[in-house]
Amino acid sequence: MKKLAVVLIACTLFVACDKIEGPIKETLTDLGDVDTTVTLQRALLEEYTGHKCGNCPELGSEKIAELDALFGSKLVTVSVHAGSFATFSPTASKYNYDFTTPTSIALYNKYGVQANPEGCVSRTLSGGKLVLGSGAWATAISAVLTQEPAQRIDIKNTFNEANKQLTVDVTVKYLKAGAADDNLTVYLVEDSIINWQKDYRLTNEDIPNFVHRHVLRGAVTPTFGDPLSTTAPAVGAIIKKSYTYTLKDGYVPKHCSVVAFVNNSGTDNVLQVAEKHIQ
Amino acid sequence: MKKIFVCVAFLSIAVVAKAQQDSATKSAPNKPFIQNPPLQLPNFGEIHGNFQFDAQYYRVDSLINAPKVPEKILSNGFLNLTYTKDKFYAGLRYESFLNPLQGYPSGFKGSGVPHRYAGYIADDFEVTVGNFYEQFGSGTIFRAYEEKNLGIDNSLDGLRVRFRPVKGIYLKGFVARQRSFFALGPGIVRGADIDFSVNEIFTKLENSNLRYTFGGGFISKYQPDNDPIYILPENVGAFAGRAGIQYKKVTLSGEYAYKINDPSADNKFIYKEGTAISINAGYATKGLGISVAAKRIDNMSFRSDRAASRTDLTLSFLPAATKQHTYMLPSFYPYATQPNGELGIQGEITYTFKKGSLVGGRYGTTITANYASVWGLDTTQVADQKVGYTAKFLSPGKLYFEDKNIEITKKITSKLKAGYTFMHLVYNKDVVQGVPGFGIVYAYINVLDVSYKLAKNNTVRTELQHMRTKQDMGSWAAGLIEYTIAPKYFIAVLDQFNYGNSESKKQIHYVVAQAGYLKNTLRIAGGYGKQREGIICVGGVCRNVPASNGFTLSITSSF
Numbered sequence: 001m002k003k004l005a006v007v008l009i010a011c012t013l014f015v016a017c018d019k020i021e022g023p024i025k026e027t028l029t030d031l032g033d034v035d036t037t038v039t040l041q042r043a044l045l046e047e048y049t050g051h052k053c054g055n056c057p058e059l060g061s062e063k064i065a066e067l068d069a070l071f072g073s074k075l076v077t078v079s080v081h082a083g084s085f086a087t088f089s090p091t092a093s094k095y096n097y098d099f100t101t102p103t104s105i106a107l108y109n110k111y112g113v114q115a116n117p118e119g120c121v122s123r124t125l126s127g128g129k130l131v132l133g134s135g136a137w138a139t140a141i142s143a144v145l146t147q148e149p150a151q152r153i154d155i156k157n158t159f160n161e162a163n164k165q166l167t168v169d170v171t172v173k174y175l176k177a178g179a180a181d182d183n184l185t186v187y188l189v190e191d192s193i194i195n196w197q198k199d200y201r202l203t204n205e206d207i208p209n210f211v212h213r214h215v216l217r218g219a220v221t222p223t224f225g226d227p228l229s230t231t232a233p234a235v236g237a238i239i240k241k242s243y244t245y246t247l248k249d250g251y252v253p254k255h256c257s258v259v260a261f262v263n264n265s266g267t268d269n270v271l272q273v274a275e276k277h278i279q
Numbered sequence: 280m281k282k283i284f285v286c287v288a289f290l291s292i293a294v295v296a297k298a299q300q301d302s303a304t305k306s307a308p309n310k311p312f313i314q315n316p317p318l319q320l321p322n323f324g325e326i327h328g329n330f331q332f333d334a335q336y337y338r339v340d341s342l343i344n345a346p347k348v349p350e351k352i353l354s355n356g357f358l359n360l361t362y363t364k365d366k367f368y369a370g371l372r373y374e375s376f377l378n379p380l381q382g383y384p385s386g387f388k389g390s391g392v393p394h395r396y397a398g399y400i401a402d403d404f405e406v407t408v409g410n411f412y413e414q415f416g417s418g419t420i421f422r423a424y425e426e427k428n429l430g431i432d433n434s435l436d437g438l439r440v441r442f443r444p445v446k447g448i449y450l451k452g453f454v455a456r457q458r459s460f461f462a463l464g465p466g467i468v469r470g471a472d473i474d475f476s477v478n479e480i481f482t483k484l485e486n487s488n489l490r491y492t493f494g495g496g497f498i499s500k501y502q503p504d505n506d507p508i509y510i511l512p513e514n515v516g517a518f519a520g521r522a523g524i525q526y527k528k529v530t531l532s533g534e535y536a537y538k539i540n541d542p543s544a545d546n547k548f549i550y551k552e553g554t555a556i557s558i559n560a561g562y563a564t565k566g567l568g569i570s571v572a573a574k575r576i577d578n579m580s581f582r583s584d585r586a587a588s589r590t591d592l593t594l595s596f597l598p599a600a601t602k603q604h605t606y607m608l609p610s611f612y613p614y615a616t617q618p619n620g621e622l623g624i625q626g627e628i629t630y631t632f633k634k635g636s637l638v639g640g641r642y643g644t645t646i647t648a649n650y651a652s653v654w655g656l657d658t659t660q661v662a663d664q665k666v667g668y669t670a671k672f673l674s675p676g677k678l679y680f681e682d683k684n685i686e687i688t689k690k691i692t693s694k695l696k697a698g699y700t701f702m703h704l705v706y707n708k709d710v711v712q713g714v715p716g717f718g719i720v721y722a723y724i725n726v727l728d729v730s731y732k733l734a735k736n737n738t739v740r741t742e743l744q745h746m747r748t749k750q751d752m753g754s755w756a757a758g759l760i761e762y763t764i765a766p767k768y769f770i771a772v773l774d775q776f777n778y779g780n781s782e783s784k785k786q787i788h789y790v791v792a793q794a795g796y797l798k799n800t801l802r803i804a805g806g807y808g809k810q811r812e813g814i815i816c817v818g819g820v821c822r823n824v825p826a827s828n829g830f831t832l833s834i835t836s837s838f
Contacts, residue, residue, distance in 0.1 A: 016469065016499040016501065016514040016516060017499065017512070017514055017515065017516035017539045018512035018513055018514045018515070018539075019512070019539055019540060020510055020511075020512055020540055020550055020665075022510075023510065024509055024510055024542075024550060024664060024665060025508060025509055025510065026506075026507060026508060026509065026510055052716070058547065059544075059547065066508060067508075070507055070508060109349075112385030112388075114384070114385065114589065115588060115589065118588075127459075127464065127465040127584060127586070128459050128460070128462035128463070128464070128465075129386065129459070132586060133544040133586045133587070133588045134544065135543065135544035135548060135585060135586040136544075136586030138506050138507050138508050138509075139505040139506050139507075139586075141507075142505060142506075142507050143505070198716075205716075
């Protein structure tokens with residue numbers, strides 16, 4: 001029985017529970033004005049979503065709004081519509097709009113997304129996983145933002161209203177030594193698209209005028225990037241790239257912006273990201 | 280692997296030594312008068328293993344929604360090796376998913392040895408290090424297990440001890456992290472469990488007809504709070520108490536579990552506590568079996584990673600209190616346990632009419648009737664995220680699932696056997712599959728299963744099935760014919776026809792042909808055909824299986 005007592009005492013050591021009695025939210029600090037001359041480390045959140053995903057307004061959109069408030073311009077979000085929750089029927093009265101693009105479908109398939117909303121944070125493993133549930137985004141973003149910036153990315157957009165042609169000039173300055181397999185990837189996103197969205201919290205689950213934010217519209221470069229250099233860029237190396245892209249009918253230029261990021265084609269990790277409106 | 284190579288090398292030397300000894304004995308024409316003592320071969324222990332390989336070649340089939348598979352061929356495979364010598368044991372499992380079959384979690388992609396362990400048993404004490412599986416009680420707060428069909432392996436990697444301090448008292452405890460595909464999850468799991476077998480402890484009660492067991496377990500997981508928005512509990516604990524009593528042919532058991540605040544992706548990060556209660560009763564005698572069960576679950580999803588989803592890193596195991604059907608159409612709409620909240624009851628009675636009776640006939644007849652019903656909890660949402668919602672204790676909410684079925688099996692002649700199943704199903708697809716917009720499916724299913732022995736080793740078996748429903752994909756008919764030449768060969772063709780689909784182009788025959796060869800422990804089976812999209816469930820845990828069109832190959836073996 002002596003042994004039993006020892007074991008039982010040992011068992012009591014397991015009684016480890018944290019009951020949260022006080023407020024459940026951390027005290028947030030004011031972000032203040034961002035100094036644009038300082039190169040900030042930014043994180044890219046690629047949210048996988050769909051207009052028929054009834055959990056996405058609460059677990060996706062509202063979560064991103066919360067993260068935007070916390071991280072400000074340090075967080076760049078792209079909402080990728082693909083998979084079974086993004087299916088549409090052009091002749092139906094609801095969900096007749098096609099949010100998908102070849103780029104969104106390619107991303108969805110490559111990362112093996114199996115549920116919505118899920119997301120990748122700078123395409124970097126967090127807790128051993130690349131595709132994360134929304135509850136893990138804040139932690140993963142915080143981890144990315146603790147890193148020293150490896151590059152500075154500057155975007156210059158020139159948009160021609162007449163022919164809807166967009167010229168994107170991207171300058172990448174290496175603050176740390178780079179790798180020969182670093183790519184530059186440029187996407188076009190459109191904000192504030194008003195269309196149908198399902199929300200399971202509502203009695204009438206179908207919302208006709210939901211504001212869809214950060215919607216991925218297409219890739220200006222190849223989907224997984226354009227090689228930046230054939231050799232490993234040294235510290236201080238400056239690489240300039242220029243691309244053209246024609247906006248499709250229906251895209252609202254003043255709601256569109258360009259997201260550019262450096263991603264390593266070997267590890268897939270996004271090292272730095274920047275965003276700029278086209279107008 | 281090194282240890283295994285050493286063991287294999289020793290075994291090889293031993294086999295060679297034994298062969299030389301036999302050879303020497305046989306070839307010696309004149310035996311000496313004084314013989315050497317027989318060679319004492321050292322005991323190197325035993326190695327056993329089993330192997331499985333499943334592969335599929337995928338063709339694009341837009342009509343059935345079979346997606347394009349860039350690799351065209353996907354495969355899952357593993358080899359288990361176990362070594363035992365006296366009180367020592369060790370083992371490992373090599374796994375290869377190149378790339379995982381459609382429907383399996385993509386996290387498995389790759390190959391490696393994610394499972395390895397060693398341990399020993401010394402009298403009343405056992406220690407295991409490395410990977411192990413474990414369960415406390417019925418698993419409500421903790422079950423680490425492997426279910427290959429679902430792509431689940433939430434084994435633990437750490438240290439475990441089991442101890443029997445006195446007769447009738449069983450203790451176990453562990454500290455470990457959980458397997459997450461080819462890595463480990465972020466949480467540390469600590470657990471302890473105790474079982475009391477009253478009739479073993481008190482020798483006076485050893486032969487009593489009344490038998491009691493009690494037990495309890497505690498689990499605590501630690502996961503750092505790196506969330507910049509919420510203050511999350513880093514240590515989350517759950518405990519469960521259980522009791523069982525048996526008097527002759529009657530059994531009664533129950534379990535209660537409680538979990539403290541555990542905001543997670545499953546419960547949308549509310550800080551509400553979780554509870555679960557289950558009661559089971561049964562009566563069994565020759566020719567008659569009765570069982571009833573009831574359970575209530577409220578916010579009891581418990582994982583070692585609060586951000587995990589699907590079947591990843593689960594600690595709690597909450598089996599469905601519904602019958603698990605095996606025929607094609609009755610298993611079309613299986614129930615998946617809703618860990619966030621449900622209330623369920625089930626009852627089953629099995630009666631065998633004796634041989635020679637009016638209903639029993641010459642060989643007897645068995646009838647099984649089963650009823651199960653599951654509802655959501657009657658909840659009221661509360662704006663305070665700490666509370667989330669309130670739920671009435673025994674007030675059922677929305678109906679999730681109802682299954683009424685009866686099964687009759689009868690041996691008609693020495694060569695002919697038949698079985699008939701009728702089932703009425705109410706299935707809330709919106710809730711159970713998490714894909715709102717489909718509504719509730721009402722289905723009536725009939726199954727006739729007949730097998731006829733053509734010769735001593737040759738049997739032909741047929742299944743005719745029909746499901747009538749106006750909802751979802753409409754009505755289905757299915758048939759199967761299987762010819763077995765025991766013990767080596769079988770061939771089967773089955774067809775599932777969605778004739779009731781409201782879209783005529785989707786009124787498709789899903790035909791599959793399969794053949795297999797068996798020899799001792801080796802089984803090779805191949806097939807070709809169209810597999811419909813669906814979900815498969817084991818014990819209330821489910822996974823989606825996308826539609827596919829192509830060849831399949833399966834090899835299993837053991838030694």
